[in-house]
Amino acid sequence: xxxxxxxxxxxxxxxxxxxxxxxxxxxxxxxxxxxxxxxxxxxxxxxxxxxxxxxxxxxxxxxxxxxxxxxxxxxxxxxxxxxxxxxxxxxxxxxxxxxxxxxxxxxxxxxxxxxxxxxxxxxxxxxxxxxxxxxxxxxxxxxxxxxxxxxxxxxxxxxxxxxxxxxxxxxxxxxxxxxxxxxxxxxxxxxxxxxxxxxxxxxxxxxxxxxxxxxxxxxxxxxxxxxxxxxxxxxxxxxxxxxxxxxxxxxxxxxxxxxxxxxxxxxxxxxxxxxxxxxxxxxxxxxxxxxxxxxxxxxxxxxxxxxxxxxxxxxxxxxxxxxxxxxxxxxxxxxxxxxxxxxxxxxxxxxxxxxxxxxxxxxxxxxxxxxxxxxxxxxxxxxxxxxxxxxxxxxxxxxxxxxxxxxxxxxxxxxxxxxxxxxxxxxxxxxxxxxxxxxxxxxxxxxxxxxxxxxxxxxxxxxxxxxxxxxxxxxxxxxxxxxxxxxxxxxxxxxx
Amino acid sequence: xxxxxxxxxxxxxxxxxxxxxxxxxxxxxxxxxxxxxxxxxxxxxxxxxxxxxxxxxxxxxxxxxxxxxxxxxxxxxxxxxxxxxxxxxxxxxxxxxxxxxxxxxxxxxxxxxxxxxxxxxxxxxxxxxxxxxxxxxxxxxxxxxxxxxxxxxxxxxxxxxxxxxxxxxxxxxxxxxxxxxxxxxxxxxxxxxxxxxxxxxxxxxxxxxxxxxxxxxxxxxxxxxxxxxxxxxxxxxxxxxxxxxxxxxxxxxxxxxxxxxxxxxxxxxxxxxxxxxxxxxxxxxxxxxxxxxxxxxxxxxxxxxxxxxxxxxxxxxxxxxxxxxxxxxxxxxxxxxxxxxxxxxxxxxxxxxxxxxxxxxxxxxxxxxxxxxxxxxxxxxxxxxxxxxxxxxxxxxxxxxxxxxxxxxxxxxxxxxxxxxxxxxxxxxxxxxxxxxxxxxxxxxxxxxxxxxxxxxxxxxxxxxxxxxxxxxxxxxxxxxxxxxxxxxxxxxxxx
Ligand SMILES: CC(C)(COP(=O)(O)OP(=O)(O)OC[C@H]1O[C@@H](n2cnc3c(N)ncnc32)[C@H](O)[C@@H]1OP(=O)(O)O)[C@@H](O)C(=O)NCCC(=O)NCCS
Ligand SMILES: CC(C)(COP(=O)(O)OP(=O)(O)OC[C@H]1O[C@@H](n2cnc3c(N)ncnc32)[C@H](O)[C@@H]1OP(=O)(O)O)[C@@H](O)C(=O)NCCC(=O)NCCS
Numbered sequence: 001x002x003x004x005x006x007x008x009x010x011x012x013x014x015x016x017x018x019x020x021x022x023x024x025x026x027x028x029x030x031x032x033x034x035x036x037x038x039x040x041x042x043x044x045x046x047x048x049x050x051x052x053x054x055x056x057x058x059x060x061x062x063x064x065x066x067x068x069x070x071x072x073x074x075x076x077x078x079x080x081x082x083x084x085x086x087x088x089x090x091x092x093x094x095x096x097x098x099x100x101x102x103x104x105x106x107x108x109x110x111x112x113x114x115x116x117x118x119x120x121x122x123x124x125x126x127x128x129x130x131x132x133x134x135x136x137x138x139x140x141x142x143x144x145x146x147x148x149x150x151x152x153x154x155x156x157x158x159x160x161x162x163x164x165x166x167x168x169x170x171x172x173x174x175x176x177x178x179x180x181x182x183x184x185x186x187x188x189x190x191x192x193x194x195x196x197x198x199x200x201x202x203x204x205x206x207x208x209x210x211x212x213x214x215x216x217x218x219x220x221x222x223x224x225x226x227x228x229x230x231x232x233x234x235x236x237x238x239x240x241x242x243x244x245x246x247x248x249x250x251x252x253x254x255x256x257x258x259x260x261x262x263x264x265x266x267x268x269x270x271x272x273x274x275x276x277x278x279x280x281x282x283x284x285x286x287x288x289x290x291x292x293x294x295x296x297x298x299x300x301x302x303x304x305x306x307x308x309x310x311x312x313x314x315x316x317x318x319x320x321x322x323x324x325x326x327x328x329x330x331x332x333x334x335x336x337x338x339x340x341x342x343x344x345x346x347x348x349x350x351x352x353x354x355x356x357x358x359x360x361x362x363x364x365x366x367x368x369x370x371x372x373x374x375x376x377x378x379x380x381x382x383x384x385x386x387x388x389x390x391x392x393x394x395x396x397x398x399x400x401x402x403x404x405x406x407x408x409x410x411x412x413x414x415x416x417x418x419x420x421x422x423x424x425x426x427x428x429x430x431x432x433x434x435x436x437x438x439x440x441x442x443x444x445x446x447x448x449x450x451x452x453x454x455x456x457x458x459x460x461x462x463x464x465x466x467x468x469x470x471x472x473x474x475x476x477x478x479x480x481x482x483x484x485x486x487x488x489x490x491x492x493x494x495x496x
Numbered sequence: 497x498x499x500x501x502x503x504x505x506x507x508x509x510x511x512x513x514x515x516x517x518x519x520x521x522x523x524x525x526x527x528x529x530x531x532x533x534x535x536x537x538x539x540x541x542x543x544x545x546x547x548x549x550x551x552x553x554x555x556x557x558x559x560x561x562x563x564x565x566x567x568x569x570x571x572x573x574x575x576x577x578x579x580x581x582x583x584x585x586x587x588x589x590x591x592x593x594x595x596x597x598x599x600x601x602x603x604x605x606x607x608x609x610x611x612x613x614x615x616x617x618x619x620x621x622x623x624x625x626x627x628x629x630x631x632x633x634x635x636x637x638x639x640x641x642x643x644x645x646x647x648x649x650x651x652x653x654x655x656x657x658x659x660x661x662x663x664x665x666x667x668x669x670x671x672x673x674x675x676x677x678x679x680x681x682x683x684x685x686x687x688x689x690x691x692x693x694x695x696x697x698x699x700x701x702x703x704x705x706x707x708x709x710x711x712x713x714x715x716x717x718x719x720x721x722x723x724x725x726x727x728x729x730x731x732x733x734x735x736x737x738x739x740x741x742x743x744x745x746x747x748x749x750x751x752x753x754x755x756x757x758x759x760x761x762x763x764x765x766x767x768x769x770x771x772x773x774x775x776x777x778x779x780x781x782x783x784x785x786x787x788x789x790x791x792x793x794x795x796x797x798x799x800x801x802x803x804x805x806x807x808x809x810x811x812x813x814x815x816x817x818x819x820x821x822x823x824x825x826x827x828x829x830x831x832x833x834x835x836x837x838x839x840x841x842x843x844x845x846x847x848x849x850x851x852x853x854x855x856x857x858x859x860x861x862x863x864x865x866x867x868x869x870x871x872x873x874x875x876x877x878x879x880x881x882x883x884x885x886x887x888x889x890x891x892x893x894x895x896x897x898x899x900x901x902x903x904x905x906x907x908x909x910x911x912x913x914x915x916x917x918x919x920x921x922x923x924x925x926x927x928x929x930x931x932x933x934x935x936x937x938x939x940x941x942x943x944x945x946x947x948x949x950x951x952x953x954x955x956x957x958x959x960x961x962x963x964x965x966x967x968x969x970x971x972x973x974x975x976x977x978x979x980x981x982x983x984x985x986x987x988x989x990x991x992x
Contacts, residue, residue: 084935086933098970099968099969099970100968101937101964101968101969101972104935104937104938105935105970106933106934106935107916107917107970108917109917109918115843115887116932116933119748119846119887120746120747120748121748121920121932121933122932122933123933181844184754184846184887185750185752185754185846187689187844187845187846188689188844189685189687189689189844191685193683193684193685250616251616252615252616252617256681258680258681342840342843343839343840343843343884343885344838344839344840344841344843344844345840347611347838347839347840348677348683348684348685348840349683350615350680350681350683365912370969370970370971372969372975373969373971373973373975373978374963374967374968374969374970374971374972374973374975375968375969375970376969376970376971380917384915384917384918388839388884389839391611391615391680414973414975415971416861416912416915417915417917418915419880419912419913419914419915420603421603421604421605421876421880421913422605422880424617436612436617436618437582437602437612437617437618437619438602439580439600439601439602441597441600442600467870468597471870472595472596472597472870472871473595473597473866473868473869473870473871473872474594474595474601474603474866474870474871474872475866475869475870475872475911476597476870477869477870477910479868479869479870479910479979479982479983479986480979480983482869482979483975483976483978483979486975487975487976490975
């Protein structure tokens with residue numbers, strides 16, 4: 001054991017095994033755990049909890065930053081340990097249990113869980129489980145590859161379990177900027193005016209008397225598996241980069257653009273990679289998660305600074321970043337997710353937000369979460385925090401998938417996560433639609449012209465034309481036919 | 497003429513008639529006009545524009561703060577003067593033209609039009625038309641009963657027409673707090689931490705050389721016609737006040753609550769009136785529009801301060817307020833709508849937002865704008881600015897209307913303005929549903945139990961139960977039946 005990582009030496013007798021620590025959990029408890037896009041999550045204690053729950057009735061509410069790695073959500077689900085889960089997940093096993101109605105899922109904006117906890121709008125947290133690089137002399141926690149909601153969990157939980165991960169070098173100290181707004185009614189300004197501003201401390205404060213157990217691990221974050229760019233994502237990235245170039249030509253933006261946010265996944269990666277060979281320079285990111293592409297851009301000199309709440313890397317990139325932490329620490333900062341994703345900062349900084357949609361409709365409404373209106377995919381994550389308040393709110397998706405049996409551009413989305421009022425730019429591999437300043441009928445025309453897959457263009461045009469003729473209105477729709485494409489897919493396996 | 501109201505005496509030769517001023521408009525121009533919820537709007541120049549447009553081809557894009565009074569939108573519509581209108585309207589004649597597809601309408605969050613203009617995301621403003629109480633020596637404009645988007649229009653327009661309204665006393669000077677954030681990428685903090693903070697100047701800066709015409713009027717704002725509380729609005733207000741009392745008992749809020757925002761209309765009025773006989777005290781408003789009820793609450797001592805972008809009063813209350821301006825000026829401030837409605841301040845202050853819905857569904861999605869999914873009613877206004885970022889996001893509506901032929905609680909809303917992620921509390925005359933921390937299936941159960949009209953309860957329960965059985969999912973829906981209630985209303989005149 002690396003007891004040297006416990007600078008508060010009076011805590012050394014709290015060191016125990018994961019199984020022992022997991023005995024602290026009781027049926028019905030609310031657990032707040034670290035972890036955000038598979039980074040900085042609990043690797044041992046939640047795993048031990050799953051094993052316990054296999055043998056006894058032990059159902060909890062689990063809150064995290066965002067998604068967990070190491071199949072932890074799957075293990076907890078299979079063990080029947082999850083009564084309720086929030087605010088985000090990406091696990092196939094958990095997703096299916098949610099969709100069967102077995103696990104209750106609360107799909108929250110990532111900036112809001114901490115708000116709701118602080119405001120007593122959610123049940124109080126019993127136990128926090130937080131991954132740490134080390135514990136400072138005052139008991140405060142130096143986190144690892146994510147901050148997430150850990151500051152809130154540590155502040156509000158009755159007891160705290162710390163997992164010290166010795167795989168993470170102590171040199172990570174200084175990567176994090178830990179700041180929390182005061183509670184209402186005395187909340188103050190968050191004094192960030194640029195992504196690179198540091199306003200807080202380097203570790204997460206915690207009442208040392210609440211630390212109930214310390215567990216050691218040596219397990220790396222689950223690697224991000226990012227599909228390499230393919231023809232579609234390269235086409236999407238191309239449309240988007242040309243759009244940015246045009247905005248610069250028109251004098252709307254400079255070659256430095258404005259701070260970028262990019263969701264995870266291959267499209268975001270393709271877009272960021274596209275910047276490498278562009279004329280843009282001195283770029284900044286103000287995002288929620290940083291992937292390999294961020295570090296490539298930092299290395300290439302195109303990107304000057306990146307702010308987020310987590311770092312999710314491939315195995316190769318993980319090694320590279322941790323071997324060069326000192327170099328990156330000046331140019332990267334990790335913040336609590338209620339800071340990285342807070343509406344006021346996103347508007348103040350003028351973020352350009354790029355997120356992936358499951359589907360969008362002819363009027364610009366976006367579905368980020370549901371398949372067929374009923375089944376959850378992952379959750380809204382931070383897409384709403386950013387899209388709603390961004391300088392530019394961009395959504396990307398492939399025009400069609402599954403041998404073109406599915407069109408992602410539709411008469412009406414089956415679930416709305418981002419409304420027509422919030423969406424500026426839509427992009428598919430077919431093309432880009434700039435919706436700014438357009439009325440709904442103008443938007444429909446442009447989206448049908450620019451974004452829909454050619455195999456669906458005519459029938460989408462026909463829907464719109466008939467809706468205008470038969471019903472008219474500000475937003476012409478035939479409600480009895482609005483979901484006919486989804487219904488056809490359900491019944492016949494194709495939207496055609 | 498009260499030339500004394502033009503302290504910049506070099507401008508006196510700009511004084512002209514409304515008809516002369518209206519000659520400045522040209523076909524295809526973009527006009528930015530003052531006016532917000534019928535307050536502080538142009539009374540003469542836009543009227544003259546309508547008269548001109550009756551005789552010649554003259555179509556413009558008209559941007560305002562929000563809605564206009566004096567049937568101006570109707571006159572412009574009838575004259576065929578409107579090509580495009582944004583960001584809000586409440587006029588029956590205009591609404592019908594929009595729904596026939598004759599006028600293009602862009603339904604924007606009220607905080608965003610100024611952003612879009614500053615960021616060159618909308619066509620540039622050719623002429624600003626701004627109502628003023630008087631003009632300062634440096635040419636700057638002292639506005640009247642609203643600020644709206646006038647600061648942005650004055651800054652960006654190529655030419656400015658000022659309507660000096662002598663009906664408004666010069667003593668209004670000091671009511672306004674004129675502040676604008678800097679442009680990207682150098683935007684700074686908006687240093688407001690309480691509704692009563694004043695951070696700007698008292699008049700709207702304008703390049704004196706751009707002032708192209710000055711017109712005098714003496715016409716009062718169109719009076720607000722507020723229906724008196726009835727059984728339904730009293731029931732809604734009762735549910736809401738009991739909810740606030742419970743939150744205080746639970747220690748979630750104090751008797752001072754947090755700053756209140758209330759939409760216009762009779763429900764908001766009934767709620768605010770309800771505070772008069774409550775135990776709450778030292779209340780504050782951080783809202784977009786102030787109605788009679790605000791001044792009643794100020795008089796009763798319950799309300800300490802009110803911040804907004806406009807004041808819309810009945811004729812009686814108007815006289816009372818203007819006879820006592822000095823008294824109210826210390827306790828009321830009017831701000832630009834991109835400050836009153838800005839996301840960051842709404843979250844920073846922890847606003848309790850109360851807005852009216854047209855309909856909501858069993859999962860908590862709210863429609864504020866469309867009838868039957870196609871026809872616009874008014875627009876989203878500021879409801880999204882507030883709901884999305886509020887401490888508590890509350891929507892109210894009657895459970896049923898038109899002899900109960902219409903249910904306002906539905907399987908699925910026909911248009912989404914506020915998503916399930918953004919809505920905390922729903923209230924009808926039947927009861928209140930607190931949705932915080934609930935998964936979709938839990939929300940459905942609570943909404944069906946608490947909010948739906950008894951005549952619709954069973955069939956809404958049946959929809960939900962069958963959706964759970966037949967389709968399951970995180971958000972059970974039968975897409976082929978989701979709009980059946982709307983379809984029945986369209987075909988048979990009743991949702992039953
Ligand atoms: C939207 C999101 C799921 C897209 O992720 P992705 O990996 O690019 O997903 P895809 O475009 O490949 O589509 C998802 C799947 O749904 C399927 N799908 C889409 N529409 C469908 C429909 N109407 N019916 C059935 N399946 C459908 C696709 O075919 C695809 O299937 P596959 O995975 O078997 O190929 C993901 O970005 C997400 O969860 N976003 C929300 C969170 C967020 O934005 N966070 C902010 C930043 S991290
Ligand atoms: C939502 C809004 C229209 C409600 O206003 P309201 O005057 O209370 O409206 P009502 O509840 O009486 O309902 C509106 C009408 O639509 C009708 N209606 C509602 N649902 C309907 C449906 N599915 N089909 C047909 N008609 C419907 C009602 O019967 C009612 O008709 P009536 O006016 O003939 O009685 C109004 O508050 C608004 O425009 N809000 C958006 C802007 C906003 O919130 N701004 C923020 C603060 S100012």
